[in-house]
Amino acid sequence: MSRLLVIEDGDEYAEFARVFLADLEVTAAHSAADALAALRAHGADALLIDLRFDRAPASALVGDLDATAARLFAGDRERALRYLQDEQGTLILADLRAAGFALPALFVHDFPPRRLANLRRLYGDVNAVSSLDAATIRRALGGGR
Amino acid sequence: MGRVGRLAALAVAVVALAACARDRAWQSAEALWQRRDPGAWAAWAKLDPATPDGARAHDALTRADAEYRRGIALLGDGDARARQVLEAAAKRAPLDPVLYLPLARAYHRRGLDERAAAMYRKFLALAPPSAQTNGARRELAALDDDVGLPFEPPPLLSSAPSASSQLPSPLAPALWAIPPAAALLALAGWMLARRRARRTSLALLASAHPELQPAIAFLVGCLRHEFFKHRIVAVGDAIRAIAAGELAESERRFLLMRLFGGEPLAVAWAGHVGAFMRVLGPRFDLVRFDPAFADANRDLALIGSARAALSRGDGEAAQRVLAAQQRLAALDAALGRLALGLQHTVVDGALLSELAADVQRELGMPAVELVVDAPASAIAVESYRFDLALVVRNVLRNAVVAAAKGPAPARVAVDVDVALEPTGDEVVRLRVRDTNPDAVPSPAELTEARGLALIRAALQRCDGSLSVEPAGDGFAKCVVVRLFRALHGATEAA
Numbered sequence: 001m002s003r004l005l006v007i008e009d010g011d012e013y014a015e016f017a018r019v020f021l022a023d024l025e026v027t028a029a030h031s032a033a034d035a036l037a038a039l040r041a042h043g044a045d046a047l048l049i050d051l052r053f054d055r056a057p058a059s060a061l062v063g064d065l066d067a068t069a070a071r072l073f074a075g076d077r078e079r080a081l082r083y084l085q086d087e088q089g090t091l092i093l094a095d096l097r098a099a100g101f102a103l104p105a106l107f108v109h110d111f112p113p114r115r116l117a118n119l120r121r122l123y124g125d126v127n128a129v130s131s132l133d134a135a136t137i138r139r140a141l142g143g144g145r
Numbered sequence: 146m147g148r149v150g151r152l153a154a155l156a157v158a159v160v161a162l163a164a165c166a167r168d169r170a171w172q173s174a175e176a177l178w179q180r181r182d183p184g185a186w187a188a189w190a191k192l193d194p195a196t197p198d199g200a201r202a203h204d205a206l207t208r209a210d211a212e213y214r215r216g217i218a219l220l221g222d223g224d225a226r227a228r229q230v231l232e233a234a235a236k237r238a239p240l241d242p243v244l245y246l247p248l249a250r251a252y253h254r255r256g257l258d259e260r261a262a263a264m265y266r267k268f269l270a271l272a273p274p275s276a277q278t279n280g281a282r283r284e285l286a287a288l289d290d291d292v293g294l295p296f297e298p299p300p301l302l303s304s305a306p307s308a309s310s311q312l313p314s315p316l317a318p319a320l321w322a323i324p325p326a327a328a329l330l331a332l333a334g335w336m337l338a339r340r341r342a343r344r345t346s347l348a349l350l351a352s353a354h355p356e357l358q359p360a361i362a363f364l365v366g367c368l369r370h371e372f373f374k375h376r377i378v379a380v381g382d383a384i385r386a387i388a389a390g391e392l393a394e395s396e397r398r399f400l401l402m403r404l405f406g407g408e409p410l411a412v413a414w415a416g417h418v419g420a421f422m423r424v425l426g427p428r429f430d431l432v433r434f435d436p437a438f439a440d441a442n443r444d445l446a447l448i449g450s451a452r453a454a455l456s457r458g459d460g461e462a463a464q465r466v467l468a469a470q471q472r473l474a475a476l477d478a479a480l481g482r483l484a485l486g487l488q489h490t491v492v493d494g495a496l497l498s499e500l501a502a503d504v505q506r507e508l509g510m511p512a513v514e515l516v517v518d519a520p521a522s523a524i525a526v527e528s529y530r531f532d533l534a535l536v537v538r539n540v541l542r543n544a545v546v547a548a549a550k551g552p553a554p555a556r557v558a559v560d561v562d563v564a565l566e567p568t569g570d571e572v573v574r575l576r577v578r579d580t581n582p583d584a585v586p587s588p589a590e591l592t593e594a595r596g597l598a599l600i601r602a603a604l605q606r607c608d609g610s611l612s613v614e615p616a617g618d619g620f621a622k623c624v625v626v627r628l629f630r631a632l633h634g635a636t637e638a639a
Contacts, residue, residue, distance in 0.1 A: 036340075063567075068546065070612065072566075072627060073610050074610040074611055074612045074627075075612075079608070079610075084347050087570070090567065090568040090569055091568065112633045113632075114571075114632040115569045115570065115632045116569070118565060118569040118570075118571065118632075119569040121565075122567065122569060
């Protein structure tokens with residue numbers, strides 16, 4: 001594994017990866033569209049994905065706002081938007097999988113085991129670590145599940 | 146003293162000794178009860194019914210048994226009289242261990258899972274292996290993670306006065322033979338038992354007061370995030386470095402700033418702990434009543450007095466502070482588990498049936514058939530039990546009233562389904578359907594136009610929602626309470 005695509009709404013993960021995972025070729029993307037473009041242009045061996053995108057503009061988010069509002073929040077678009085922001089990383093992964101990119105994905109988030117199992121059921125090779133720690137991230141990326 | 150006098154003294158002494166022996170049997174049985182020992186019932190039952198004490202004890206056991214059984218039935222039905230009946234029984238005599246299991250199940254049905262767990266454990270500790278114990282073990286295992294907190298006797302049953310006040314010994318005149326030291330010992334024991342009876346824990350208080358759980362979880366969150374997280378838990382590495390003689394200057398500054406910079410630890414702690422009492426009332430004087438908080442108070446005082454020693458890198462002092470810090474970090478973790486548990490409610494047949502029965506009792510509309518189709522296995526949702534009950538009762542009430550106004554046969558049905566979201570979340574949909582085709586409410590009407598601010602607040606607290614859907618199966622409309630499934634503690638995919 002030598003090429004890592006970092007997908008986040010800021011720059012913190014990429015900055016961390018360039019310092020502490022310096023042997024990897026790190027590319028950054030800030031949305032699902034960016035990520036798809038980067039994968040098509042350069043490819044990657046693994047994804048490091050931020051879960052929350054609360055700094056991203058609503059127009060850059062994936063997920064159907066109106067359908068989410070209707071299905072989960074009784075039509076409340078404000079709550080639906082917050083939900084799409086909070087869970088954006090998983091929805092970006094859904095888009096990448098739908099486009100045929102099956103590479104390993106890693107979240108830095110303390111998912112409950114059942115939620116992680118659900119994500120694996122939906123999206124295949126998915127892993128999670130609870131903190132930004134280089135050794136742990138290397139193990140998670142190298143060890144797959 | 147003459148011969149007759151010596152014989153008389155001997156006779157009095159023998160009578161006194163016999164009385165003392167019987168008293169000792171009684172006192173031993175009573176002491177077991179006072180400390181809520183599971184062997185108390187057996188000790189009472191062994192008292193000789195031919196003696197006045199034994200006869201009264203057996204009579205008390207018989208009467209208490211009937212009261213316990215009635216109280217357990219009322220508790221299971223969610224009847225508010227349960228507490229009164231069980232307290233009356235607890236003042237009379239110990240609980241027969243055969244009733245531990247039904248009591249555990251009744252507690253569970255009421256959502257009092259910590260008390261339920263304690264009762265299951267007491268039952269399993271005494272009962273020989275059987276199909277019943279296997280079932281009880283499975284039921285215990287299915288309870289939430291937080292029931293792993295240390296067991297303490299439920300306060301419901303801990304306020305009983307000494308049984309000796311109800312069973313006066315006819316041999317009281319012989320008490321002169323008991324040495325004053327024994328009386329002092331008994332007094333000390335009584336005071337200790339009384340003190341123990343007042344002990345409780347935040348977890349038990351939360352179980353006993355579901356209406357306060359949102360406030361408790363909020364206060365616990367404040368205590369953890371504003372106090373424990375950055376001032377206590379974060380300094381563990383630095384204290385360990387002092388203890389190992391390897392503290393860097395930057396770590397020393399970090400440690401001293403976190404522990405002793407800004408508001409003194411003791412003042413910040415008192416502010417947070419005092420908030421529980423100010424918001425929730427005097428029974429939440431946690432430093433006084435919860436041993437874990439009392440210990441934390443001592444540990445913080447120890448840390449507060451160690452500033453000079455830590456500044457000069459005293460390794461021994463660092464070891465003591467490290468031990469205190471670790472105990473505080475453990476309390477922080479336990480509080481985290483407690484808060485997480487409070488925010489989860491198990492939706493099962495027992496809960497739905499209980500809420501349906503509440504509504505039927507309240508409305509008194511027997512012409513409306515209310516059917517509960519329980520989920521095959523219990524499902525935990527992210528909601529306070531109090532909030533969930535408030536919302537579901539309201540929806541059920543509206544449905545029953547609507548069905549009663551509609552065509553016969555009037556029916557209301559409740560069921561639950563779970564759906565997986567693309568985010569990996571699971572959504573629990575609690576559907577309430579009724580047979581009245583009129584007055585289909587909009588979501589806004591369900592929570593706003595009818596002025597149900599409490600319902601709206603309860604739903605917002607748990608990120609839930611209400612919606613209206615087509616009903617099908619002979620029903621005219623369907624109201625859906627949507628909640629997120631609580632996934633913490635679960636390990637298998639849907």
